[in-house]
Amino acid sequence: MTFSAAMPGTIDNELSRHLLRADGQEDVCLATYATSTGSTRTTALVNAALLPERGERAVHGNASFTGDYFVRAAAQAASLGRGVVALHSHPGSRGWQLMSRPDHDAERSYAHLVQQVTGKPLVGMTLAGNGDWSCRVWDAVGVPTHGESVRVVGDHFRVTWNDQLRPAPKSNDRQDRTVSAWGEEIHASLARTRVLVVGAGSVGLDVGLRLAATGLIQVGVMDFDSVEIVNLDRLVGATATDVRLARSKVEVAGRLMVRAATAANPKIVELDASICDPAGLAAALDYDIVISCVDRPWPRGVLNTLAYADLIPVIDGGIGIDTFDDGTMRNATWRTHVLLPGQPCLCCNKQLDAGEIQTDKLGLLDDPAYINGADPEALPKRQNVAVLAAGVSASILAQFVSLTVTPSGFGVPGPLSYSLSTHTLDHLHFPTKKDCAFEAAVAAGDDRLVLTGEHTAARHIQAERRARQARPVTRLRRALSRGA
Template sequence: MKSYSMNMTSAIHDALVKHLIRPDGQEDLCFATYVPSTGAMRTTGIITEIILPNEGDRNVHWNVGFMPEYFERAIRIARGKKQGLVFLHSHLTSGWQGMSKDDVVAETRLAPAAFSTTSFPLVGLTMGTDGACSARFWIKDPHAKRSYQRFWCENVRVIGKKLSITFNDHLLKPAFNSEQQMRTISAWGPKIQEDLSRIKIVIAGLGSVGSIIAEILARAGFSNFILIDFDLVELKNLDRCSGMFKEDVGRFKVDTVRDAILKCATSPDVRVRVVPFSICETEGFHAALDGDIVFSCVDRPWPRQVLNFISYAHLVPIIDGGILVRTNSSNTRIIGADWKAQTVGYKRACLECLGQYKTENAILERNGFLDDPSYVLGLVEDKAYKEAHENVFPFSSNLASLEVLQLLSLFIAPSGLADVGQQMFHFTLGTMDQDKTKECCTGCYFQSIVGKGDSTGVQVYDRHLVAENARAIQLSTSK
């Protein structure tokens, strides 16, 4: 079933709070523009620009009304930008807001003009006194002339250093078990546990790190999962992946990890969607846009480039990690091992600027060269092309834990600290480095597409022959 949500940067949210939450305690209003971010099952509107009222554009007298000229100006701006229109106003209570009869009448009257001039549905958004937002899309009824149906958003997200989410209690009900999760809840209280249970988690890549993250989150009470991976379970996965056994060899990893989640989850209502595609394919890409947070558990440049794009263009925070194990030439003695965890997205350095992949390598992989043995042999001297296969379960477990802790910092912000920076653990020394100073390079492309959603004009996904081959193998063996 199709769902809806809204998303905005913390800078836009702060500006809306400044305008809509008045010192005199009266309601106020304004308009804004938005671009869509179209997932597989959820459409999100990303607010791009606030259109503040000029002198005489509205009347404030506890309730607030606007002049037709203000609406017409907002419509012209939205149409000129080829974006949709948002009508925003404040209420005098906190939390998720419903609608009064006057609210419904006003938005019902605005919806036809907004859609006919911009070709996008009107979005109505209400802000409470605590800055919490509720929202709804007004979708044209195809069976009735000039009739528009209201579809409530399941949440409204604000992304900055911290991720703040206002949930719609009617569409996303909390799901937690006080008895099974007693020790977890005692760490941060029932309200945070309720909200954690409603976050939609995407895990892209279900190898050693991704499969362990899935189990950690399931045991911690997270309830909504989207699993993306085209690969099949092999014998070589069993020494470092969670929830995979000999009888699972030949199955899709997404199916195996889904079963493991359902077995170990402590939430009374767990929902797991499996997507047996690469994040680089259209199905995997759009499924990732249905999530509130994405774990990047991939180890190749093209998937990392796709996830980097999602984090900035679609304002979905990406939590990424990687492991590098160094051995002697005969792989009989370990020299050292290091692993990194970092959160990327708005107000943070991107994966490319952090050195986690190179664009030229992503292009090579997209064109199939990194899967051509003869081509890779010619690049054997270039360490950037070398795939590191060495890994052990304790390393993966530690990295998985660090990535989950990055999520908790991002959402809970203990003691007000939401950004722990890039973390690197050195196995040989037993030490951890932490760096909060890294920024994107001057002219970084990803900083130029922040919040542009579907309007970037760039398609980062494509056919993925390796993924197609894996699905063909699974289909032939399952007959």
């Protein structure tokens, strides 16, 4: 397992105000964290600062904690089921910080106590003078493991990378025009950001291709569906052969993304899975940003938990096409929004009805009896047009650039709505509902709202595909096409 840390922008502000002093001296403080457990990465999510009271720390050259301060913080963290983070500043430096001997000895001396009281390992963090964070986690016998990144999640998404574990890639000739748009430093950070695209339909495929072409080293794509003949009017690059050979959507997306990738050693991860299954969610928790290109309420509900509870921004978008009663086109509207602390969630921005999550989870949206009796407006729409899907993917990708590159210092714009008939772009404003359980769970990590469960419909589709692939004639065709 690799280790990382993350915090909401509000906590970053509060900690920075305390740790970066006007007099330029080092300072220390404690905080609590929750754990987010992915398949290969554990992330400590800093969720509350516990600033020192009088006499709990000394500020003189090397600032130091008192034992009483640690005992108070550990007791408080334990009562909330949280862990303890010990933080200090290096005001004169920048970038990922290593520990000095005194840093090492101070953190090590409290690691055992904290583990005893909270049952969770002590996390240490250092804040450099320019706002760069670094992190490590201590095991019970006092050995630290360095983190690979710290992300600060607000309208501006900022990551400090541990260059030893996640070295900055050298940009190459193929990326010249891209790098000249935002500079080497931003590109080196963007390239290391792991982005997962959930849903490999028309929008997801387009987004995945463009992220790979931009030079991101690791792009994941998750879908459980197979390529069918009705998909060929919008899965650009998929062929009738893919249908005949019973290929999955991720297999096709992966093949096309590898070809489009410009990173020196791209890692395109094909996840034949559903985000609704616990294993699919765990795989998603290894990523830094998720792009939601699914339209069903259940997967969108699950992504709505992760955006807040696990501090992994989710960029979601969708299109609605209206037709007149005679079947001609009235309008098309596409909306995109970034879900993260401080922005309205999918329920508050009226993209998702919490009741529909359960309806979908129970399989009712695939049940003919339910569909016949339901209000057609409440059912997922089936219209999907390749020429307009590009509008959705363009808006999603523009939101991605605002989040990560922040042109002129502007971060995410909030929910956007584009109306085709009049060609108007609206900025929508939604308040957070008072009882919103999704947004109340910021940085809750593994204590997130549980919406996952066995996704039976996904299992059926995967089993049906495997059965088709196992037919002798398909096996032979697949073997012959390998490498083609």
